[in-house]
Amino acid sequence: MSRLPDGARVQVKSRLVETHTRVPMYIQGKTGVIERCCGPYRNPETLAYGKDGLPKEFLYRVRFFQSELWEDYKGNSSDTADVEIYHHWLSLESEC
Amino acid sequence: MPHDHHHGPSIDPTRLARYQNLAKAVTELLIEKNIISSDEIDDAIKGMDERGPALGARMVARAWSNSHYKESMLSDGSAAAEALGIPVDGTKLVVVENTEKVHNLVVCTLCSCYPRNILGLPPRWYKSTPYRARAIKEPRKVLKEFGTIIPESVSVRVHDSTADMRYMVLPARPTNTAEWNEERLRELVTRDSMIGAEAAITPGDQE
Structure with missing residues (x-):
């Protein structure tokens, strides 16, 4: 698993997950830009079930334009949202 | 500073009471089984209050x-x-x-x-x-x-x-x-x- 570079355009995967996840629905399927890599962290999706959360995964802060998240967004077109997302939920836009 | 918008309760009081009881029961068990002491709990609460x-x-x-x-x-x-x-x-x-x-x-x-x-x-x-x-x-x-x-x-x-x-x-x-x-x-x-x-x-x- 190679680390995604800062500034890369990424798409958040969209999948039906019935178990624990820290990826909110409103960013699933959306495209954003890597703001920074926060480093490797244990995976909350297995930690939540008493496992060790290993192997660690890269966690990124991904920046989205609000107007792309919400159809009826009423703020400024430059307004953004930064959301933390784990590596396995992201794919480079060119590979989508 | 105007701050008059509504912040309704997000937790049902009956459920809250149930969780408070559960927390109390777990605390008592941990003390009874010598896993933690009541002093350690007091210190942790005091530490949080100081933040x-x-x-x-x-x-x-x-x-x-x-x-x-x-x-x-x-x-x-x-x-x-x-x-x-x-x-x-x-x-x-x-x-x-x-x-x-x-x-x-x-x-x-x-x-x-x-x-x-x-x-x-x-x-x-x-x-x-x-x-x-x-x-x-x-x-x-x-x-x-x-x-x-x-x-x-x-x-x-x-x-x-x-x-x-x-x-x-x-x-x-x-x-x-x-x-x-x-x-x-x-x-x-x-x-x-x-x-x-x-x-x-x-x-x-x-x-």
Whole structure:
């Protein structure tokens, strides 16, 4: 698993997950830009079930334009949202 | 500061009582089985009670007064807290700066993650369902309800604490404070200004 570079355009995967996840629905399927890599962290999706959360995964802060998240967004077109997302939920836009 | 919007309870009182009873029962069992002592529990509660917005205000006032400290705080919030003797106990603190171009607002849409080591316990409204749902979707409207009007020329950036980072806002230094020392500056830094819900207090502007 190679680390995604800062500034890369990424798409958040969209999948039906019935178990624990820290990826909110409103960013699933959306495209954003890597703001920074926060480093490797244990995976909350297995930690939540008493496992060790290993192997660690890269966690990124991904920046989205609000107007792309919400159809009826009423703020400024430059307004953004930064959301933390784990590596396995992201794919480079060119590979989508 | 106008703050008259409705923060309805987000937890049903009957359920809350059940969880309080459950917490009490677990606490008693842990003590009975000598896993932890009641002194250790008291110390932990006391330690938490001693944490509060005054810690964050110290960091902000230092950043306003010292550009090197500000740079280090923006690149590694946890290290900057430790540098002032504020233990962060492993919390990964990210500090985001309000400027002439960007206004930052912090929320946790999934639960109520908050930089407790730096700001103490979160306010009730921060944990409420309406804030968590609306801050991400209509931040300008929510900010307006706090009395914070963001001009068109400024972008609003919402930070959703979905995972391991915790966020604190570095508010802009108020005008007319050029001669102020750190100790005086601390008084201008409110809890809500470090969440991004309002600006720091401008001297002479207090209600």
